[in-house]
Amino acid sequence: MLVGWCLLLGSTAALIGCDRNQPDRAGDTIIHHRLRDKVQTLDPAEVGDTISSAVAGDIFECLYDYDYTARPYQMVPLLAADMPQISEDQTVYRIPIRQGVYFHDNPCFPDGVGRELVADDFVYAWKRIANIKNRSKSWWIFDGRIVGLDAFRDYTRDTPAEEVDYDRPVEGLYAEDDYTLVVKLVRPWPQFVMWLQYIATAPMPREAVDYYGPRIGHNPVGTGAYRLVRWQRGSYIEAERHRRYHGVVQLADGSRQQLPYIDRVFWRIIIEDQPRWLLFMRGELDMNSIPKDNFGQVISMGVEMTDQMVQRGIQLRDFDEPNTFWVGFNMADGVLGENHPLRQAISLSIDRPGFIDLFQNGRGRIAHGYIPPVMNEYDPSIAEYSSSRLDLNKARRRLAEAEQLNGGPIGPLRLAVGGTDATIRQMGQFLQNCMASIGLRVELEMFDWPTYLERLRNGSHQMFFSGWMADYPDAENFMKIYYSKNAPWPNSSQYSNPEFDAIYEQIAVMPDSPERTELYRKAQRIVVQDLPKAFVYHRISYLLHHEWVKNVVPNAYRADMNGMGLTKFYQLDTDTREHYKKTFR
Numbered sequence: 001m002l003v004g005w006c007l008l009l010g011s012t013a014a015l016i017g018c019d020r021n022q023p024d025r026a027g028d029t030i031i032h033h034r035l036r037d038k039v040q041t042l043d044p045a046e047v048g049d050t051i052s053s054a055v056a057g058d059i060f061e062c063l064y065d066y067d068y069t070a071r072p073y074q075m076v077p078l079l080a081a082d083m084p085q086i087s088e089d090q091t092v093y094r095i096p097i098r099q100g101v102y103f104h105d106n107p108c109f110p111d112g113v114g115r116e117l118v119a120d121d122f123v124y125a126w127k128r129i130a131n132i133k134n135r136s137k138s139w140w141i142f143d144g145r146i147v148g149l150d151a152f153r154d155y156t157r158d159t160p161a162e163e164v165d166y167d168r169p170v171e172g173l174y175a176e177d178d179y180t181l182v183v184k185l186v187r188p189w190p191q192f193v194m195w196l197q198y199i200a201t202a203p204m205p206r207e208a209v210d211y212y213g214p215r216i217g218h219n220p221v222g223t224g225a226y227r228l229v230r231w232q233r234g235s236y237i238e239a240e241r242h243r244r245y246h247g248v249v250q251l252a253d254g255s256r257q258q259l260p261y262i263d264r265v266f267w268r269i270i271i272e273d274q275p276r277w278l279l280f281m282r283g284e285l286d287m288n289s290i291p292k293d294n295f296g297q298v299i300s301m302g303v304e305m306t307d308q309m310v311q312r313g314i315q316l317r318d319f320d321e322p323n324t325f326w327v328g329f330n331m332a333d334g335v336l337g338e339n340h341p342l343r344q345a346i347s348l349s350i351d352r353p354g355f356i357d358l359f360q361n362g363r364g365r366i367a368h369g370y371i372p373p374v375m376n377e378y379d380p381s382i383a384e385y386s387s388s389r390l391d392l393n394k395a396r397r398r399l400a401e402a403e404q405l406n407g408g409p410i411g412p413l414r415l416a417v418g419g420t421d422a423t424i425r426q427m428g429q430f431l432q433n434c435m436a437s438i439g440l441r442v443e444l445e446m447f448d449w450p451t452y453l454e455r456l457r458n459g460s461h462q463m464f465f466s467g468w469m470a471d472y473p474d475a476e477n478f479m480k481i482y483y484s485k486n487a488p489w490p491n492s493s494q495y496s497n498p499e500f501d502a503i504y505e506q507i508a509v510m511p512d513s514p515e516r517t518e519l520y521r522k523a524q525r526i527v528v529q530d531l532p533k534a535f536v537y538h539r540i541s542y543l544l545h546h547e548w549v550k551n552v553v554p555n556a557y558r559a560d561m562n563g564m565g566l567t568k569f570y571q572l573d574t575d576t577r578e579h580y581k582k583t584f585r
Contacts, residue, residue, distance in 0.1 A: 001048060001049065001050060001053065001468065001469045001470075001471050002048055002049040002050070002453070002456075002466065002467070002468060002469075002490070003049070003050050003323050003325070003466070003467035003468060003469045028240075028263035028264050029261075029262045029263045029264070029572045029574060030262070030263065030264040030265070030266055031262050031264075031265055031266070031286050031549070031567060031570060031572060032266050032268065032284060032285050032286050033054070033265060033266065033267045033268070033285070033286070033287060033563055033567075034267065034268050034269075034270050034276050034279075034280075034285050034287070034288060035051055035054060035055070035237075035267050035268065035269045035270070036051065036270070036271065036276075036419065036421070036449075037051055037269065037271060037418075037419050037420075037421075037448065037449035038051075038233065038234055038269060038448060038449055038450055039051060039052045039055055039231075039237065039269075039450075040052050040449065040450040040453055040454075041217035041218075042055060042056050042059065042217055042218065042219075042220040042228070042231075043216050043217035043220070044056055044060050044125075044199045044200055044201075044202040044204065044220075044222075045125070045128060045129045045134070045136045045137075045138050045200055045204070046136065046137055046138065046217060047199050047200065048137055048138065048200070048453075048457075048489075048490070049449075049453060050469055051449060053199055053563075053564060054267070054563035054564055055237055055239075055267055055563055056199055056220065057199060057224075057558070057563050057564035057565035057566075058224055058225060058226045058239060058265060058563045058564070058565055058567050058568070059104075059220045059222045059224045059226055059227060059228060059239060060199060060202035060220065060222035060223070060224050061078050061079050061202060061222060061223050061224050061565070062078060062079060062196055062197050062198065062199065062201050062202050063077070063078060063079050063080040063095060063122070063181075063196040063197070063201065064076065064077060064078055064080055064083075064193060064196045064197045065078040065197050065565065066197065066555065066557065066558075068553055068555075068566070068569055069553055072473075073473055073557065075193060075194070075197065077098070078098075078197070079097065079098055079101060079117065079203065079223065080095050080096060080097060080098060080196075081096040081097060081098045081099070081179070082096050083193075084193065089188070090185075090188040090190075091184060091185040091186075091187065091188060092182070092183070092184050092185070093182070093183045093184075093185070093192065093193075094176070094180060094181075094182055095119075095180070095181040095182075095183070095196075096179060096180060097117065097118065097119045097122075097178070097179040097180065097181060098117075098179075098246065099116075099179055100116070100246055101116065101117040101223050101246045102114045102115065102116055102117065102223065102242075102244045102246070103115060103116075103117060103205050103208075103221055103222065103223055104221055104222060104223070104224075104227035104228075104242055105227070105243075106208065106219075106221045106227075107211065108205070108207045108208045108210070108211035108212065108221060109205075109207055114221075114244070115205070115207075117203060117223055118175065118178040118179070119175035119176070119177070119178060119179060119180055119181040120175040120178075121203035121204060121205055121206075122175075122181050122201070122203045123170075123173055123174060123175055123181070124166055124203075124204060124205075124206050125201070125202065125203050125204035126142060126146075126149070126173060126201070127149075127152060127166050127170065127173070128166070128204060128209065129141075129142060129200065130142060130149050130150075130152050130153045130156070131152075131153070131156045131164055132153050132156045132157050133156055133159075133161040133164065137457055137489050138200035139153070140480070140485075140486045140489065140490060141195060141198070141200060141201075143485065143486075144186060144485075145185060145186060145189055145192075146170070146172040146173050146183060146184065146185060146186065147170075147171045147172025147173075147184040147185065147186055148169075148170040148171035148172045148173065149170055149172060149173055151170075152168065152170050155168065166206065171184060172184035172185065172186075187508075187509050188509045189508065189509070190509070190510065190511050190512070191472065191474055191476055191477075194471075194472035194473075194474060195471075195472070197472070198471050198472075202222060203222075203223065204221075205221055208221040218231060223242070223246070224242065224245075224565065224568075225241065225242055225245050225247060225259055225260040225565075225567070225568035226239035226240060226241060226242060226260065226264075226265050226567065226568075227239055227240060227241075227242050234269060235268075235269055236266060236267060236268050236269060237266075237267040237269075238264065238265070238266050238267075239264065239265045240263065240264045240265075241260050241262070241263050241264070242260075245258070245259060245260065245568075247259035247260070247568060249569075259568045259569070260567065260568035260569075260570075261551075261568070261569070261570065261571045261572075262567065262568075262570055262571070262572055265563070265567055267563065268285070271419070271420060271421040272421045272422060273291035273292070273293065273294075273421065273422065273423055274291065274293070276288055276291070277291050277294050280544065281312075281584070282581070282584065282585050283546065283577060283580045283581040283584065283585070286545060286546055286548070286549050286572075286577075287543065287544065287545040287546075287549065287552075288543075288544050288545075289541070289542060289543060289544070290361075290542045290544060291423070292358070292359050292360070292361060292423065295361040296361075297309075298314075298316070298542075298544065299361075309544075312546075312580070312584060313546065313547035313548075313576070313580070314544055314545070314546060314547070315544065315545050315546070315547055315549075315552070316542065316543070316544055317541075317542075317543045317544075317545070317552060317554045318363075318540060318541060318542050318543070318554075319540070319541055319554045319556055320365075320372070320373065320374040320538070320540055320541075320556065321372070321374070321469065321538070321539045321540065321541045321556055322372050322374050322375055322469065322470035322473065322556055322557065323372060323467055323468060323469040323470065323538060323539055324367050324369075324370050324371075324372055324467060324468055324478070324535060324537075324538055325367065325465070325466070325467035325535075325536050325537050325538070325539065326367065326370075326465075326466065326467065326533040326534060326535045326536055327346065327347075327350070327415070327431060327463060327464070327465055327533065327534040327536060328461070328463065328464045328465075328466055328492055328493050328532070328533045329343050329346075329462075329463055329493055329531070329532055329533065329534075330459060330461060330462050330463070330464075330493060330494060331493050331494045331495050331496070331532050332459060332494045333462050335406065335410060335413070335462075336413075336462065336463070338405075339402050339405055339406060339410075340530075340531065341398040341399070341401040341402040341405060342398070342399065342402035342405075342406070342410060343531040343532075343534065344387050344395075344398045344531055345395045345396070345398035345399040345402055345438060345440070346395075346435055346440070346463075346534055347387040347388065347531060347534035347535075348387050348389070348390065348391045348392070348394050348395035348398065348438075349390075349392065349395045349434045349435050349437060349438045349440070350388075350390065350431065350434045350534055350536060351390050351430075351434055352366045352367075352388060352390065352536055352537060353366065353390070354430075355427075355430060355431075355536060355537060356537050358426075358430065359423070359426070359427055359430070360537065360539065360540070363540045363542065364537040364538060364539055364540055365537060365538040365540070366388060366536075366537060366538075367388065367535035367536055367537050367538050368382045368383040368385075368386035368388045368528070368535060369382040369385075369386060369524045369525075369527070369528045369535060370468075370478045370481075370482075370524060370527065370533070370535060371475045371478055371520065371521075371524055372470070372538045373538060374538075374556065375470065375473065375474075375475050376473075376475075376517070377474075377475035377517050377520045377521070378475075379520075379521040379524060379525075382521075382524065382525070382528065385525045385528045385529060386528050386535070387528075387531065387534070388534075388535055392437060392438060395438045396438050396439065399438050399439060399440065410440065411440055411441035411442070412441035412442060412443050413435075413440065413441070413442045413443070413462060413463060414442070414443050414445055414461070414462040414463060415428060415431060415432060415435075415442050415443070415444055415445065415462075415463045415464070415465065416445045416446075416447060416452060416455065416456075416461040416462070416463065416464040416465070417444065417445070417446055417447070417452070417464070417465045418447055418448075418449050418452030418453065418456070418464075418465075418466065419446070419447075419448070419449055419452070420446055420447075420448055424446070425444075425446060427465065428444045428446065428465060429444060431465060432444050442463075445461075452464075456489075456492050457488060457489040457492070458488060458489075459487070459488035459492070459494055461492075464492070465536075466492065467539075468481060468490075469557075470557065471557065472557065473557065474512075475520050476507065476508070476520075479504050479507070479520070479523060480504075482495050482497075482500060482504075482523075482527050482532065483500075483501060483504050484496035484497070484498075484500075484501050485501075493532035493533055495527070495530070495532035497526060497527075497530055499526055500523050500526045500527060503519050503522060503523040503526075504523065506519060507519050507520065507523075541554075541556075546576075546577065546580065547573075547576060548572055548573040548574070548576040548577045548580070549570055549571075549572060550570065550571040550572070550573065551569050551570050551571050552570065553566075553569075
């Protein structure tokens with residue numbers, strides 16, 4: 001998943017209707033999240049970045065999820081009633097669907113009352129992604145994987161959009177009955193169940209798409225713990241509890257409690273670091289990361305919380321994130337794509353330790369390749385193959401070779417960054433200055449997040465500063481973004497290497513093993529040497545929350561825990577919050 005800058009579940013205990021236009025209720029508990037930029041869409045078929053997922057993850061659900069507290073991470077049923085029954089040849093999955101799960105109340109349903117989830121809602125959702133007329137950016141997940149789904153996609157190519165028959169049979173994707181989903185794979189896919197917790201695989205009611213049409217991305221209808229009630233674009237998003245939510249937790253004494261605990265969720269879109277920090281310190285935001293300029297205010301002597309933070313009851317959660325950030329090169333670009341010395345010169349010019357010190361307060365790791373150190377497949381020897389060290393003299397020699405290959409001086413080049421806040425601008429300027437130090441002219445292009453995403457996905461950027469957060473704990477997720485058939489998305493560099501592709505296609509059907517791990521590492525060495533990206537750093541997450549937010553458990557695969565389906569587990573001590581506000585405002 002593109003990085004933005006930035007348990008037991010049982011049947012429902014009660015069936016309570018809810019008016020969509022119901023006003024705020026006195027006494028509701030409200031958690032205040034923050035978003036670093038605008039949300040592009042809340043259509044799960046189109047969500048592929050952490051900012052949009054932060055909201056969509058609380059509105060939509062998938063067949064499986066990670067156990068909230070278990071470490072190492074363990075998949076558990078969510079909308080599925082159990083783990084799948086898998087055929088002996090590992091190609092047929094029979095997935096039981098949980099009964100008593102209801103979509104949010106919404107005008108798209110008769111009388112505005114959400115109906116029960118059925119297996120066909122998954123069939124429809126995945127066919128909708130396959131429909132080429134929809135131009136879904138999530139098709140790469142299913143491409144070549146499910147028997148007959150590619151043929152369905154071909155059928156939609158020459159069929160008028162309004163005539164596409166979603167009831168058209170697909171051999172490998174169908175509802176055996178209302179509560180049984182059957183999926184037949186073209187070949188074994190060891191990561192398939194892991195993908196069934198990814199937001200794009202969430203069920204979609206056909207009624208909602210028919211009712212809202214192209215506005216479906218602004219009118220989400222899911223089964224999650226919260227449903228959208230207001231979206232003031234560029235300003236805030238608000239959701240309230242799903243009154244017929246199916247989730248419960250089993251307590252130690254044997255009793256069961258209904259989820260979610262919190263009544264309402266309010267996401268404020270606050271682009272700049274300092275306004276977010278001020279609101280957090282005033283108690284107006286419940287959770288926040290640490291801005292680079294405030295790190296010393298939080299951390300003392302490198303490891304301990306300062307007395308000020310301790311006195312305020314602020315809690316710190318830190319963990320290595322499974323992500324990698326880079327300067328990406330558009331390999332289809334006439335200047336960069338065929339000029340390996342130029343790409344190497346740029347990589348050798350980047351002061352990675354300086355970048356980490358300045359923007360991560362020294363709390364990051366230099367990236368020598370795309371597999372982050374937190375993952376089992378990480379290669380400790382990858383630095384030997386990488387151009388990730390700062391070497392300005394060698395960079396200038398490579399630039400001279402690049403200019404000779406180019407037939408003259410190079411530039412100006414264009415570097416795109418996603419976001420318009422001061423920190424993002426400073427990151428772009430830092431990289432711009434690194435390249436200037438070897439004589440390269442680089443123009444910085446700043447885009448708001450939705451525009452940056454759209455241009456990234458259609459291959460419009462020449463160079464771009466970006467990153468990837470693993471969607472599941474397997475390095476195969478990173479290999480997908482270098483596979484040639486996935487260009488221009490998620491292969492945003494439009495990189496192509498037949499040797500890499502052959503390895504990817506080999507490991508795609510292999511279960512976890514030492515042999516597969518070695519193939520992962522071999523493939524990474526190919527990419528590192530080809531340099532479609534100049535790898536910069538791996539981020540360590542520092543998440544702060546006030547003491548009145550209870551049940552906060554770090555989850556490295558839920559992007560800073562700013563929503564992402566975790567809000568339903570949080571509890572609030574509102575008395576402590578009010579006392580804090582009176583004391584520290």
